[in-house]
Amino acid sequence: MKRRHEHDERDTPPTPARADPPEHPLIGLQRQAGNQSVTAAIQRTLEVTGSDRDVASMLGMLRRPSGLDLVHHRKTHQVTIEGRKDKPPSPALAAKLTEVIEDPARVAKVNLGRKQEGVGFGEFPTDEQNPVQELRIDHFEALEKGVPGAGTATLAHEITENYAATDQEVHDAGWEFAHSRVHPGAEAEANQVLEELQLSRGDKPSGRRQTQYTFTSGKGPTERTTWAEARENQYHLWDVGPGGTITHARTAPIVRLAEFSLELSALWKVLPTTAAPVVARIAELITANPSASVTLRGYTRTGQQATADEWYWAVQSEVAEIVGDSILASAQRYAFEPVLAGDNHVVITVNRPGP
Numbered sequence: 208m209k210r211r212h213e214h215d216e217r218d219t220p221p222t223p224a225r226a227d228p229p230e231h232p233l234i235g236l237q238r239q240a241g242n243q244s245v246t247a248a249i250q251r252t253l254e255v256t257g258s259d260r261d262v263a264s265m266l267g268m269l270r271r272p273s274g275l276d277l278v279h280h281r282k283t284h285q286v287t288i289e290g291r292k293d294k295p296p297s298p299a300l301a302a303k304l305t306e307v308i309e310d311p312a313r314v315a316k317v318n319l320g321r322k323q324e325g326v327g328f329g330e331f332p333t334d335e336q337n338p339v340q341e342l343r344i345d346h347f348e349a350l351e352k353g354v355p356g357a358g359t360a361t362l363a364h365e366i367t368e369n370y371a372a373t374d375q376e377v378h379d380a381g382w383e384f385a386h387s388r389v390h391p392g393a394e395a396e397a398n399q400v401l402e403e404l405q406l407s408r409g410d411k412p413s414g415r416r417q418t419q420y421t422f423t424s425g426k427g428p429t430e431r432t433t434w435a436e437a438r439e440n441q442y443h444l445w446d447v448g449p450g451g452t453i454t455h456a457r458t459a460p461i462v463r464l465a466e467f468s469l470e471l472s473a474l475w476k477v478l479p480t481t482a483a484p485v486v487a488r489i490a491e492l493i494t495a496n497p498s499a500s501v502t503l504r505g506y507t508r509t510g511q512q513a514t515a516d517e518w519y520w521a522v523q524s525e526v527a528e529i530v531g532d533s534i535l536a537s538a539q540r541y542a543f544e545p546v547l548a549g550d551n552h553v554v555i556t557v558n559r560p561g562p
């Protein structure tokens with residue numbers, strides 16, 4: 208569905224592209240011996256299409272963090288591993304890329320560009336017959352520049368997701384469910400890669416992504432739209448410009464605006480009336496702070512998980528009713544964190560990105 212980014216010969220690759228080897232020497236030898244099956248055994252199964260410049264940019268974001276000497280072959284679009292370093296900054300990334308590239312049966316496919324309409328970072332393929340993940344490589348570059356490790360981690364998300372979707376079980380379950388089946392695993396992979404890369408740099412780990420949403424700030428010519436990712440330990444933010452470009456990727460500290468605690472009882476399938484002032488205060492806070500996010504943590508031990516989840520949805524809809532603004536009330540602004548410990552209560556925190 209997305210337009211293909213054809214090879215653009217005007218683009219000069221920042222790193223020299225290597226020529227495709229005509230044929231793996233082992234295949235040639237085996238073919239002479241009349242053995243065809245060895246071809247499958249060393250099949251390369253990560254296909255990357257795009258301009259030389261874009262491919263070089265993507266591999267550049269993966270090589271050092273994974274410690275893998277990744278080489279792209281223009282004719283076949285395949286990526287191979289030509290060497291590896293011990294103790295890479297992200298062992299998780301090295302392991303995942305190795306798994307994807309050395310899988311003898313499944314082929315992961317990504318296509319790189321800088322202008323695909325409506326694509327934010329990556330887009331899961333809508334067409335089961337053409338399951339290519341579209342990636343806006345400029346988005347990954349901008350994020351990596353502002354939040355080192357995060358661009359690479361997001362790339363890991365997209366590759367993992369596309370690869371996971373090549374599983375026959377995912378196809379059998381119906382393509383319309385494919386993304387929701389493979390996304391959580393891709394997210395876990397990305398979180399681990401990000402943590403490893405941040406720790407290897409001596410940076411503060413951002414923690415898991417809890418939710419993401421947009422907010423606007425400024426007025427008239429200075430108005431801008433910002434994407435926010437609320438993470439456990441800090442925010443990731445970037446501004447969205449014309450043509451979907453991303454600028455000023457950055458981290459921001461969490462500023463705690465309020466914290467509420469409510470006792471959870473199985474008898475209350477809906478929010479208790481004692482929650483009304485809490486809901487009213489949350490509505491006030493997010494109206495005054497359009498960049499705020501809300502997290503509801505359910506501390507439950509005795510099978511009250513479902514109730515905590517109900518409350519999570521109830522808080523959102525009740526705040527929405529008060530605020531009456533679809534952007535401010537948007538469900539994406541909220542995160543639910545089940546915690547299987549503690550004594551049946553929920554803690555609702557309202558935060559905003561600093562300074």
Ligand SMILES: [Zn+2]
Pocket residue numbers: 364368389390393394
């Ligand atoms: Zn995803």
